[in-house]
Amino acid sequence: EPEVTQTPSHQVTQMGQEVILRCVPISNHLYFYWYRQILGQKVEFLVSFYNNEISEKSEIFDDQFSVERPDGSNFTLKIRSTKLEDSAMYFCASSVRGGAEQYFGPGTRLTVT
């Protein structure tokens, strides 16, 4: 069964450093998402991406964040200058169409020290 994959599973970085989180969505899916979950809190939407552009973003997704689909399979989230409060699990998700069920990857645990 097709799955969303994410790398790395755990990333440790120092405050102020740039990180890139990578995702491979399910191959026939057209909508891609990033969510985050701070420890003990709810899953929060960051950004959605369709047809090679951002379709929606939340207030969390400020100028420090960017997304890219550099090739036909990868979908990346870049955080330019990490802060301590960026420490969280970051989940990539994809769906075949907007409003349809979204399938989540295993997540990347980002720890900012």
Add this chain to the structure above:
Amino acid sequence: QKEVEQNSGPLSVPEGAIASLNCTYSDRGSQSFFWYRQYSGKSPELIMFIYSNGDKEDGRFTAQLNKASQYVSLLIRDSQPSDSATYLCAVNIPQAGTALIFGKGTTLSVSS
């Protein structure tokens, strides 16, 4: 205001019982409703989705939607210890485009 509300629990049921999990949402225009299961330290796993009023059954799981009351529920029949997890209600709200808005989740504990 975009909100999805769930009781945090824990909800404790004995093995073999029916577990009932509830969720309310604030946006009357919401169209799509999802239940995810999340084990500790893991990612959300989709277990049910429902788009129309009424019941939808899949194995031991039944999702119930009442748009007039802005209420969606998940019933788990013949609960097993492996069902012990946090259950997340997620709603697609038109104002948020295709994004899912999640509740905080209800922790279910099934004792053997």
